[in-house]
Amino acid sequence: MASIFTKIINKELPAYIVAENDRFLAFLDIMPLKKGHVLVIPKEEIDYIFDVEDELLGEMMVFAKSVAVKIKKIVPCKRIGVAVIGLEVPHAHIHLVPIDGIGDINFSNPKLQVEKAEMESLAERIKNA
Template identity: 60%
Template sequence: MSSIFTKIVNGEIPCHKIAEDDRFLAFLDVMPLVEGHTLVIPKQEVDYIFDLEPDVLADLMKFAQSVAPAIKKAIPCKRLGVTVIGLEVPHAHIHLVPMNVMSDMNFSNPKLRPSQEELAITAEKIRRS
């Protein structure tokens, strides 16, 4: 059965895209820790990030690195936190989280529940940056 991220890649589930190429996709988390929380995934469905081929893993990080400046410019923050947890969706992914304090990266914090309109505005702001 396809993961929710594969369904997003296939266009079966909509998302708020930040960037995309033939192998990778970056889109907003619909239940973010903070505004601008972005997920970066390989389009290839692989459950565990360290099961990716080494060159794919390296290119995934390079793709995330190319997305990061736009997030940081659009969402004022001190840093972009980067984490790989991988328990909630069985599809390799990287979290890019704008952060001003360490607790912004605490995944135990309550998640925000932005509207689709708010997510669309944030995605557009990031894409324009």
């Protein structure tokens, strides 16, 4: 069964896409820990990050790095935190979260509600950074 991320890849569901190539997709998390929280996914449906073939995993990290650089240019923060949890959606993904302290990447924190217009603007600014 296709995951929600596969439906986003196939454009069956909308997403605030910030970067895309033939192998990966990056989009804003709709329930972010911080504004600018992005998910990076392989387009190939693979459940668990450590089941991703080595070469593809390396390419995924390089893609994530390029997205993190763009986020940092747009969202004021000290760093872009990286997390791989892997329990929420059965599709490998990397969280990129703008952080000023370690508590900013605590997934038990309440999620933000960000207006659609702000998400669209943020996605466009990151994409064009």
